[in-house]
Amino acid sequence: MKIIIVGNGMVGFKLCEKLVAKSTKSLDLIVFGEEMRPAYDRVHLSEFFNGKSAEELQLAPSSWYADKGIELIIGDPILEIDRKAKSVRSYLGRVAYYDYLILATGSAAFVPPIPGIEKAGVFIYRTIEDLVLMQSWAPKAKTGAVIGGGLLGLEAAKAMIDLGVCDTHVIEFAPRLMPRQIDDAGSSLLQGKLESLGLTIHTSKNTQEILGESAISGMQFQDESILPVDMLVISAGIKPRDELARACGLEVGPRGGIVVNQYMQTSDHHILAIGECALYEGMIYGLVAPGYDMAEAAVSTLLGLEKTFQGFDMSTKLKLIGVDVASFGDPFVTGNDAHTIVFEDRNKGIYKRVNISPDGKELLGGILIGDADQYNMLLQTCKNKVVLPPNPEDILLGARGGEHDGGAGVTSLPDEAVICSCEAVSKGDISSHVLEGAATLDDIKKCCKAGTGCGGCVPMVKDIINHTLKAQGIYVRNVICEHFEFSRQELMDLIRLHDLRSYDEVLTVHGQGDGCETCKPLVASILASLWNELILDKGNDTAQDSNDRFLANIQKGGTYSVVPRIPGGEITPDKLIVIGQVAKEFNLYTKITGGQRIDLFGAHLSDLPTIWEQLIAAGFESGHAYGKALRTVKSCVGSTWCRFGLHDSVSFAIQIEERYRGIRAPHKIKGGVSGCIRECSEAQSKDFGIIATEKGWNLHVCGNGGSKPQHALLLASDLDSETCIRYIDRFLMFYIKTADPLTRTATWLNKLEGGMDYLRNVVVNDSLGLGAELETEMQSLVDNYVCEWKAAVENPAFRKRFSHFVNAPEEKDPTVQFDELREQKMAKAWK
Amino acid sequence: MVDTMNDKWIHACSVQDVPENGGVCVKVADLQIALFHFKRRGEWYATQNECPHRHQMALSRGMIGSQGDEPKVACPFHKKTFSLKTGECLSGDECAIKTYQVRVDDDQVFLSITDDEL
Numbered sequence: 001m002k003i004i005i006v007g008n009g010m011v012g013f014k015l016c017e018k019l020v021a022k023s024t025k026s027l028d029l030i031v032f033g034e035e036m037r038p039a040y041d042r043v044h045l046s047e048f049f050n051g052k053s054a055e056e057l058q059l060a061p062s063s064w065y066a067d068k069g070i071e072l073i074i075g076d077p078i079l080e081i082d083r084k085a086k087s088v089r090s091y092l093g094r095v096a097y098y099d100y101l102i103l104a105t106g107s108a109a110f111v112p113p114i115p116g117i118e119k120a121g122v123f124i125y126r127t128i129e130d131l132v133l134m135q136s137w138a139p140k141a142k143t144g145a146v147i148g149g150g151l152l153g154l155e156a157a158k159a160m161i162d163l164g165v166c167d168t169h170v171i172e173f174a175p176r177l178m179p180r181q182i183d184d185a186g187s188s189l190l191q192g193k194l195e196s197l198g199l200t201i202h203t204s205k206n207t208q209e210i211l212g213e214s215a216i217s218g219m220q221f222q223d224e225s226i227l228p229v230d231m232l233v234i235s236a237g238i239k240p241r242d243e244l245a246r247a248c249g250l251e252v253g254p255r256g257g258i259v260v261n262q263y264m265q266t267s268d269h270h271i272l273a274i275g276e277c278a279l280y281e282g283m284i285y286g287l288v289a290p291g292y293d294m295a296e297a298a299v300s301t302l303l304g305l306e307k308t309f310q311g312f313d314m315s316t317k318l319k320l321i322g323v324d325v326a327s328f329g330d331p332f333v334t335g336n337d338a339h340t341i342v343f344e345d346r347n348k349g350i351y352k353r354v355n356i357s358p359d360g361k362e363l364l365g366g367i368l369i370g371d372a373d374q375y376n377m378l379l380q381t382c383k384n385k386v387v388l389p390p391n392p393e394d395i396l397l398g399a400r401g402g403e404h405d406g407g408a409g410v411t412s413l414p415d416e417a418v419i420c421s422c423e424a425v426s427k428g429d430i431s432s433h434v435l436e437g438a439a440t441l442d443d444i445k446k447c448c449k450a451g452t453g454c455g456g457c458v459p460m461v462k463d464i465i466n467h468t469l470k471a472q473g474i475y476v477r478n479v480i481c482e483h484f485e486f487s488r489q490e491l492m493d494l495i496r497l498h499d500l501r502s503y504d505e506v507l508t509v510h511g512q513g514d515g516c517e518t519c520k521p522l523v524a525s526i527l528a529s530l531w532n533e534l535i536l537d538k539g540n541d542t543a544q545d546s547n548d549r550f551l552a553n554i555q556k557g558g559t560y561s562v563v564p565r566i567p568g569g570e571i572t573p574d575k576l577i578v579i580g581q582v583a584k585e586f587n588l589y590t591k592i593t594g595g596q597r598i599d600l601f602g603a604h605l606s607d608l609p610t611i612w613e614q615l616i617a618a619g620f621e622s623g624h625a626y627g628k629a630l631r632t633v634k635s636c637v638g639s640t641w642c643r644f645g646l647h648d649s650v651s652f653a654i655q656i657e658e659r660y661r662g663i664r665a666p667h668k669i670k671g672g673v674s675g676c677i678r679e680c681s682e683a684q685s686k687d688f689g690i691i692a693t694e695k696g697w698n699l700h701v702c703g704n705g706g707s708k709p710q711h712a713l714l715l716a717s718d719l720d721s722e723t724c725i726r727y728i729d730r731f732l733m734f735y736i737k738t739a740d741p742l743t744r745t746a747t748w749l750n751k752l753e754g755g756m757d758y759l760r761n762v763v764v765n766d767s768l769g770l771g772a773e774l775e776t777e778m779q780s781l782v783d784n785y786v787c788e789w790k791a792a793v794e795n796p797a798f799r800k801r802f803s804h805f806v807n808a809p810e811e812k813d814p815t816v817q818f819d820e821l822r823e824q825k826m827a828k829a830w831k
Numbered sequence: 832m833v834d835t836m837n838d839k840w841i842h843a844c845s846v847q848d849v850p851e852n853g854g855v856c857v858k859v860a861d862l863q864i865a866l867f868h869f870k871r872r873g874e875w876y877a878t879q880n881e882c883p884h885r886h887q888m889a890l891s892r893g894m895i896g897s898q899g900d901e902p903k904v905a906c907p908f909h910k911k912t913f914s915l916k917t918g919e920c921l922s923g924d925e926c927a928i929k930t931y932q933v934r935v936d937d938d939q940v941f942l943s944i945t946d947d948e949l
Contacts, residue, residue, distance in 0.1 A: 482899075483897075504871070514896050514902065515897065521894075539850075539852065543852075543894070556887075806857055807858055
C-alpha cells in the first residue's frame with residue numbers, strides 16, 4: 001500500500017509514529033513537509049526564546065524516519081493533487097503516486113485585512129522561522145503589541161517579553177481575554193494578573209490601520225486612539241490550510257476546513273485529512289490532543305481497525321506568562337441546566353468556577369485561574385461522571401474539618417479514566433505497566449508514551465506509579481542514580497559513619513560503576529557539608545560541578561564571573577576602588593547583583609588566580625556565588641542611619657554572613673536582616689530572614705524568590721541575638737542533613753511531614769533532642785572555614801589547574817569573543 | 832591500537848599534568864582537544880573540546896563518569912552527555928563529538944591526529 005502524507009507537523013508526525021507502530025506489513029510511506037526542518041514541538045514554541053534550540057524542539061531526528069523506512073522530503077511543498085491519476089506534484093517537480101493520501105497540512109495564522117499590515121516589524125507567530133525573524137527585530141523594538149487576546153496571542157505576548165520588549169500591549173477585539181475558554185469574571189481576574197506582570201491589555205479594540213513609513217510606527221484604532229509601537233505580532237486566530245483540497249475539488253466548509261467523516265475520509269475516500277486542516281461536524285480542532293486522536297482514527301481507517309473519531313473534549317490547561325489557566329467540560333453552562341459554585345480570591349489572584357448538575361451529583365465543567373492544581377482531578381471527575389461528594393464545594397476547597405479529602409485523589413478514579421489525553425493512556429494502562437515492572441516515570445514514558453505530549457499529566461502519572469507500587473507493598477525508594485542505591489540522607493549518614501573524605505573512596509565503599517554528573521556533585525556537597533575541608537583537595541575537584549571546580553561561575557562563551565564577598569552589602573570606598581581597578585585591568589563587565597554585591601563578568605580562566613590575588617590583598621574573600629552554599633545576607637541600613645530603624649541590622653547581617661560563609665548545603669542559601677517592620681531587605685523572601693521588633697528579632701525561615709516565590713514563615717518571635725543565631729544553627733544543620741539534593745528550604749519545608757509546626761518543634765522545642773548535636777556540628781563547620789580562593793592561589797598545584805590549554809598555559813581560549821554593550825563588553829550570543 | 836599511515840602521534844603533556852578522573856584541554860595547531868584520564872578505569876580518552884550543543888569550548892572542564900558500562904563526559908553548560916568511546920550523544924540529541932586515540936609512553940601522553948585535520 002502506497003501512502004503519502006502531506007504535512008510534517010505534530011499531527012503528521014504522530015500519524016507516522018502510529019502507522020509504524022500498528023502496521024504489521026511493511027509500508028511504502030512518503031512524507032512531504034514544506035518547512036525546512038522535520039516536525040517539531042509547536043506547543044512549546046515559546047521555549048525557543050528561553051534557550052531551547054530548534055533541534056531540541058524536534059520530535060524525532062531525520063534518522064528516525066530513515067530507520068522506520070519512511071521517506072521524508074522537507075522543504076518541498078506539494079502544489080497539486082491529481083485525483084484521477086492518484087498522484088501529487090511538488091514544488092521541485094517531484095511526482096509521487098498514492099493509494100491513500102493523507103492531508104495533515106495544518107493551519108496558517110489568520111491575518112486580518114488591516115491596511116499597512118505588510119510593513120516591516122509586523123510578524124506572525126507560527127513557525128520557528130517566524131521566531132527567528134522576531135528575534136532579529138526585537139532588539140530594535142521598545143514597545144510591542146499583539147493583536148489577539150486568545151490563547152496563542154497571550155503566548156506571543158510572553159514570547160515578546162522573553163525577547164526583551166518590556167512594554168508589551170495585547171489588543172483584543174472582544175470585550176474580554178480568551179473569550180472562547182473562560183467567562184467574564186475569570187477574564188477580568190486574568191487580566192489583572194497579567195497587568196501586574198507588566199502587560200498592558202486593551203479589550204474591545206478594533207485595529208483600523210498600521211501606521212508608519214516602511215516600518216511600523218504605531219496602530220490606529222476605530223475609536224480614533226493611537227498606540228505608538230515598533231513591533232507587532234498578529235495572532236488573531238487560525239485558518240485551515242485547505243487550498244490543495246479546494247483546488248482538487250474536495251468538499252470544504254463555508255469558512256474553510258476540509259470536510260471529513262468519523263473515519264477521517266474526505267469527500268474522496270482515498271484522501272483523508274487530519275489535524276487543524278480537517279473540519280469535523282462543522283468544527284476545527286485547534287489543539288494537539290484531538291489532532292492526535294484524529295491520527296489514531298486515520299490509522300484505523302488505513303489498516304482496517306475499529307477506532308473512529310467521535311469529536312473531542314476541548315478541555316485545556318496551560319500556563320500563560322506564569323499564570324495557570326484551565327477550562328474543562330462545559331465551562332459556561334448556566335440557567336436551569338446547572339448550578340454554579342464560584343470561589344474567588346482577588347488577594348491571591350485565584351478564580352475557580354465549577355458547574356454541577358442540578359441534583360448536585362455530577363460535575364459538568366468549570367474554569368480555573370491562578371491555581372489549576374486540581375485540573376486533572378476535576379477533568380477526570382467530569383469525564384468519568386464520578387459521583388460528587390455530599391458537599392460538592394469540597395472538590396474546590398477540600399474537606400474542611402472532616403477526615404476525608406473530599407473523595408479526590410487518584411484512588412477514586414476508575415481504571416478507564418484517561419490520564420494522558422495526548423496519547424490516550426488510561427489509569428488502568430499505567431497501573432498494569434507498573435505491575436509489569438515499569439517503576440519510574442521514564443519507564444512509563446518508554447512503554448506507553450504517557451506524559452510525553454504536553455506533560456500536563458506528569459504529576460498524576462507519578463501519583464499512579466507511587467500508589468500502585470505502594471499498593472503492592474513496595475517501598476518507594478528515592479535513590480540518587482545508578483551508582484548509589486541510597487537517598488541523599490542515607491548516604492550522608494554512611495559517609496559520616498565511615499569517615500570518608502573523598503568522592504573516590506565513597507564510590508568504592510558504597511557505590512558501583514564510575515559515577516556521573518548527578519552523584520559526583522552530590523557526594524562532593526555532602527563531603528563539604530560534613531567536614532568543610534577544601535573542596536579542591538583529595539581529588540574532589542573533578543567531582544565538583546564546573547563552577548565549584550574553578551571557584552567561579554561559568555558564563556556564555558566559557559569565561560567566568562567573579563563575586564567577592566561583601567558581607568551585609570557594606571563596603572568601604574577603598575575596596576570599591578580596588579574592584580574598579582581590577583575590573584579595568586582585566587576588562588571585566590561589572591554589575592550590581594540582587595544580593596548587594598558586585599559581579600565581575602568575562603574573566604578568562606587563566607586570569608582568575610591573578611584577579612583573586614589582587615582582591616585578597618585588598619581584604620576580599622570568596623563570595624561562594626558559584627556554590628550550593630551561603631550566598632549573601634542582605635541588609636537594610638538599620639538604626640545606625642535610618643530614622644525608623646529599631647536595631648543595627650547591618651552589623652547583625654555581617655555577623656551572620658561571616659558565621660555561615662562557605663557552608664555548603666543541598667542548595668544555595670540566602671539570608672536577610674531588616675531593621676524594622678518596613679522590611680527593606682526583603683528578608684521574608686530568603687531562606688532565613690530576620691526582622692527587628694521592639695523586643696528583639698523575629699526569625700522567619702524557608703522563603704525564596706526565583707521561579708516559584710514563597711514567603712518565609714515565622715519560626716520564633718522577639719529573640720535576643722544569641723538565641724536567634726542558635727536557632728539558625730539548628731535550622732540550617734537540620735536542613736543540610738535531611739533535604740533531598742538540589743532542594744531549597746521552601747520546597748524542603750513543603751515536603752516535610754507536619755510542616756512548620758514540626759520544624760518549630762525540632763528547632764525551638766528540641767522535640768527530637770537533637771538541638772545540641774546540630775549546634776556542635778554547625779560550630780565545627782564554622783571553625784573549619786578558610787577562604788578557598790586564598791588556599792587556591794597560594795598552592796602552586798591548584799593554581800596550575802586554572803589554565804585553558806594544558807600545553808600552553810599562558811595562552812587564552814582564542815574562540816572567546818565579546819560584543820560591545822553600553823560602554824562595556826558582553827558575551828557573544830550562542831550560536 | 833592501529834597506527835595508520837596518515838596518523839601522527841602528537842605529544843600532548845605529561846601524565847601528571849592531567850587531573851585524575853578529570854580532563855584538560857590540549858592545543859594542537861588550531862585544534863582544541865579534550866583529554867581525559869579516567870583513572871578509575873585505567874583508561875585515557877580524547878575528544879573534541881567543543882560541545883556541539885551550543886558550540887562552547889568546554890568539554891575538557893566537564894565531569895566524566897559512566898552510564899551502564901559506557902564511559903561518558905557531561906558538558907558543564909547544559910549537562911549534555913557524550914560517550915567517550917564513540918562520541919555519540921547519550922542525552923538523546925542527534926549531535927555527536929569526534930574522538931581521538933591516546934597513547935601513554937613513559938609518563939608522556941600522545942594524541943593521534945590525522946594529517947588532514949591539522
